[in-house]
Amino acid sequence: MSLMRWFARKAGLDIRSSKYSYSEDPVLGFTSSRKQADRWVNSTCGYCSVGCGMQLGVKDGHVVSVRGNRAHPVNAGKLCPKGLAEHYTIEAEGRARFPLLRKNGQLERVNWDDAIGTMVEQFRAVQCKYGPESLGIISTGQLVTEEFYALGKLVQLGFGTRNYDGNTTLCMSTAVAGYKRSFGSDGPPGAYEDLEHADVILLIGANVAENHPILCTRLEANQSKTLIVVDPRVTKTAMMADIYLPVKPRSDLALINGLLRIVIDEDLYDKSFVASHTSGLEDLRESLTPYTLDYAAQITGLEPELIRKTALLYANAKAAFIGWTMGVNHSTKGTETVNAINNLALITGNIGRKGASPFSITGQCNAMGTRETGFTSGIPGYRKFESEMDRREIARLWNISAERIPTQRGLAYPDIIEGAVAGKIRALWILGTNPLVSFPNIDVLKHALGNLDFLVVQDGFHPTPTTELADLVLPAAIWGEKEGTYTNSERRVSKVNAAVAPPAEARSDFDIFLAVAEHLGCREELFPDWREPRDAFDEWRRVSAGRLCDYSGMTYELLDQSCGVQWPYPIGEKSRATASRRLYSNGQFETDDGRARLLSTRWEPFPEQPNSEFPLILNTGRTVEHWHTRTKTGAISILQRMSPRAWLEMNPKDAQQLNLQAHDRVEVISARGRVSKIELRITEIVAPGQVFLPFHFAETNANQITQSAFDPISREPNYKQCAVRVERSSGNPA
Numbered sequence: 001m002s003l004m005r006w007f008a009r010k011a012g013l014d015i016r017s018s019k020y021s022y023s024e025d026p027v028l029g030f031t032s033s034r035k036q037a038d039r040w041v042n043s044t045c046g047y048c049s050v051g052c053g054m055q056l057g058v059k060d061g062h063v064v065s066v067r068g069n070r071a072h073p074v075n076a077g078k079l080c081p082k083g084l085a086e087h088y089t090i091e092a093e094g095r096a097r098f099p100l101l102r103k104n105g106q107l108e109r110v111n112w113d114d115a116i117g118t119m120v121e122q123f124r125a126v127q128c129k130y131g132p133e134s135l136g137i138i139s140t141g142q143l144v145t146e147e148f149y150a151l152g153k154l155v156q157l158g159f160g161t162r163n164y165d166g167n168t169t170l171c172m173s174t175a176v177a178g179y180k181r182s183f184g185s186d187g188p189p190g191a192y193e194d195l196e197h198a199d200v201i202l203l204i205g206a207n208v209a210e211n212h213p214i215l216c217t218r219l220e221a222n223q224s225k226t227l228i229v230v231d232p233r234v235t236k237t238a239m240m241a242d243i244y245l246p247v248k249p250r251s252d253l254a255l256i257n258g259l260l261r262i263v264i265d266e267d268l269y270d271k272s273f274v275a276s277h278t279s280g281l282e283d284l285r286e287s288l289t290p291y292t293l294d295y296a297a298q299i300t301g302l303e304p305e306l307i308r309k310t311a312l313l314y315a316n317a318k319a320a321f322i323g324w325t326m327g328v329n330h331s332t333k334g335t336e337t338v339n340a341i342n343n344l345a346l347i348t349g350n351i352g353r354k355g356a357s358p359f360s361i362t363g364q365c366n367a368m369g370t371r372e373t374g375f376t377s378g379i380p381g382y383r384k385f386e387s388e389m390d391r392r393e394i395a396r397l398w399n400i401s402a403e404r405i406p407t408q409r410g411l412a413y414p415d416i417i418e419g420a421v422a423g424k425i426r427a428l429w430i431l432g433t434n435p436l437v438s439f440p441n442i443d444v445l446k447h448a449l450g451n452l453d454f455l456v457v458q459d460g461f462h463p464t465p466t467t468e469l470a471d472l473v474l475p476a477a478i479w480g481e482k483e484g485t486y487t488n489s490e491r492r493v494s495k496v497n498a499a500v501a502p503p504a505e506a507r508s509d510f511d512i513f514l515a516v517a518e519h520l521g522c523r524e525e526l527f528p529d530w531r532e533p534r535d536a537f538d539e540w541r542r543v544s545a546g547r548l549c550d551y552s553g554m555t556y557e558l559l560d561q562s563c564g565v566q567w568p569y570p571i572g573e574k575s576r577a578t579a580s581r582r583l584y585s586n587g588q589f590e591t592d593d594g595r596a597r598l599l600s601t602r603w604e605p606f607p608e609q610p611n612s613e614f615p616l617i618l619n620t621g622r623t624v625e626h627w628h629t630r631t632k633t634g635a636i637s638i639l640q641r642m643s644p645r646a647w648l649e650m651n652p653k654d655a656q657q658l659n660l661q662a663h664d665r666v667e668v669i670s671a672r673g674r675v676s677k678i679e680l681r682i683t684e685i686v687a688p689g690q691v692f693l694p695f696h697f698a699e700t701n702a703n704q705i706t707q708s709a710f711d712p713i714s715r716e717p718n719y720k721q722c723a724v725r726v727e728r729s730s731g732n733p734a
Contacts, residue, residue: 037065041499042560044486045083046142046479049362050074050214051488052083053563056480056499063087063480063499072563073578074192074492080213081625085638089478090500092635096462096475097504107473112505112515119429119472120519122454123159126427132160136416136425139166140432141364144484144496145373146536147509148366150527151431152375154513157400158522162410163425165376167433168367169413169715174329175360176371177714178338182346182597184590185382185548186371189583190321190357191490191566196221197355198321200313202228204252204341205327209236210624212325212361216240228310230255231327233619233649233692234685243310249617249690249721251300253333254603256340258296259311261288263347268315270349277587278346280598287600299603315348319355326363326621330720335713336601346596352585361489365479368487372549373540377409380540381547382590385409397543400525412715414708420448431458431509432476434631436465437698440706440717441672458512461631465698476509477502478632484510484533485559487567491581493554494564510536545571548583548590606721607709610689614670614723616654619692620706621720626696633696646697647679650726651688655680658726665729668693670705670722677729691726695719 037057045052053072057065066087070077099115100107110118126134137155139148155164176186183189195201195218206229208215219227219240229241230252238244247255263269264285274281297304314320322345328337342358350356362368373380383390385408395402411419417435419425421444428449439445449455449469457470460478467473481502487493502508507515510533517523523530530536534556545552550568559565562577569577589596610617625643626633633639648666660666664680668691678693678700686692695702709718 041497042069042495043480043497043499044365044494045079045086046365046496047082047086048212049364049367049489050212051365051486051492051494051564052079052214053494054079054083054086056087058499061500063090069563072494074488074564075214078214078217081639081642082633085636087480088636088638089632090480092632094461094463094635095503095506096459096467096473097506098475099505100462100473102471107470112507115472115474116515116519119456120516123427126453127159127161130426133163133410134424134426135159135161135163135429136411136419136427137161137164137429138413138416138431138433138435139164139370139374141166141168141367141370142432143366143370143509144482144533145366145369145487145540146484146533147513148370149373149380149536149540150510150513152373152380153526154517156375156406157404157526158517158520162406163416163419164410165413165416166370166374167413167435167438168364168370170438170717171326171329171363172360172367173377173412173714174331174334174711174716175338175362176377177335178342179360181335181599182339182342183584187382187548187583188357188360188489188491189351190359191580191582192218193580194319194321194355194357194359195219198222198225198317198319199355200226200228200317200320202230202314202320202322203237204230204322204324206323206325206361207231207235207237207621208323208361209240211622213624215361226313228313232687232690243306245302245306245310246687248299248301249619250331250333250606251603252328253337253340253601254291254296254299255302255307256337256344257288257291257601257603258293258307259314260284260340260344260347261291262293262308262311263315263344264288268312269347273349273587274347277589277595278598279593279595283600284343284598287602314344317350319353320345320348320350321355321357321359323359323361325361329716330718332607332709332711332718333604334711334716339599340601342596343598346598352582352587357582366486368489368491369485372487372544379405381544382549383547394543414710414715414717417445417448420451423451426452427454428452429456429458430466432460434464434466436469437701437703440703440719441708442701442703443673444708458509459631460506461635464631474512475504475506476512477506482508482510485537490566491549492564492566493551493559495556495559607718608707608721608723610723614725615689616724616726617690618668618670618705618722618724619686619690619720620695620702621692623694623696626694630696630698645679646694646700647681648726649681649683649686649692651684651686651690652682653688655682660726660728667727667729668705668724669727670707670724672707673704675700675702675704691724
């Protein structure tokens, strides 16, 4: 069955009806023909980080259909359910259309000049009274790279505050921190092509079948692989595995350290690579002393022979690939777990070669773009705040004084919120994210926002739970309405193009930033001669030249022609733009001595253990039909029909003990709050003592019960493994 046919059937659509008519397509299976497009516009999907190429069908000024771009190297014309329905977001109900300013308790329409003038006036007043860093900015992973680059300069140099971060800290900062500590720089080393060439693929906490489904085509294309999946829940990806390791929650670090000890003790590591290209082996060896096979089995709940088999398969592979996503990152020990993953790849020499990579599969469509250019946790171009050389270099490129470049980063996202709770952050600008649904322990966030003197929310949709609290709402263009670039998980830069104009008075984020700079009086200094995103891209090419993330050889024309180019792509590059690129193929890393670091790590129990009052462990995650807080997918009826509400998964043994039956409405309760009237699904997908709840739904918000616990290095939240109990909702019979 084709993906589109499955999609239509799950949504309850009659594909032969006049309302939803489809024509056969050899790649998609079906494509909408209710309105035949007059023209097709190439672009890139605006959901996850896979970075699928798309074509938007336009008729009479409206996007009426979408199809995969067969020429795009990422997806070869295939799209997942969200991508196939993405064009509906453009004309969905709830689009933000006009600037709105709160007057006498109500949001009222104002013109753009008044809106931005009021914003700048209020922000400056707060900074004048409480200091420059009383202003905080929280961005997203869904702007185009040119907008991230502009926003970073505007915030750090225009407003003069370091307290700027993105919602990518809630999903990917752990991978960033882990790469930096191991390799000296951020940047996933491999390519999607590696999934087709590896003979062993180890996926840890990565449910790609639901969260990055197009990558499954790469897995299916590799008929000679051994697929090993590590996950406490029997996900759809686990069902594809040759070997499934049902680890206890948050025991992944103990497992990897156990694998490392076997590889080292049995002399299975790549001695030549380790000696020539790494440092820290002896310290690592000593740190692994506790992680005997029996100890690793005890912590993980796995059979010792299964752990040993996994170690031998990985160590003896010709090319081994390790991929991970939120199952690793959403943890107070996430950064150390990433370092342990990198250790395993390094000691076996599985980096920089075809099929061999420790590969972080990113979350949002352009999380990589903000990591490279955003000016949040580092200076654009993977430069370091702490490096005087880096500060002087960027100052020269921007023709400003080096003293204006911060010497250390400001507050990370969770610390900005804590700063607002403490009264240190008094004004906040939120862009393209909906923290009233996505931030852990929502009551803390509500307290923080209630302390602010002025809150600006810039979004493509209104109302959302967050825009409803704003003092000022700025309506932004979304995917399909603006131009720029996205960078995907394999570092492939692809073009994003406008197919139609934004609705009513909405503007692109890029145009909003230039207007704010104009009111601040810094436009000519920071954005000289900028009129369109291409101007920002050309400056970014110069800023990135010679860096690991080198864009200098790219142009908009090349990106359109090639359907995406992986960095590094320096100016003068002679090889094919479509060729796969891997980092560290020469064994040289971005550290002071050029060697990768083997770092000692230590497993610890997760912070909130179950007890007699809260005996179950809650796991949260995503589902294939929806995206983050459902700001977009919740407005698309097809996706809503596929997955209209949240549910709770519980093992039959726990359900029997609690006298609960399938489809009961239940409440999930933690020490912080409760989520009510959730439909119960009884299934062995989850193990006894564990429950699973998707986090997309504002109506039954999982983050009413998650905890304020964060990785001390990356500041990423520990969204998973909080202690809960489950009760039947009142008035709901068994």
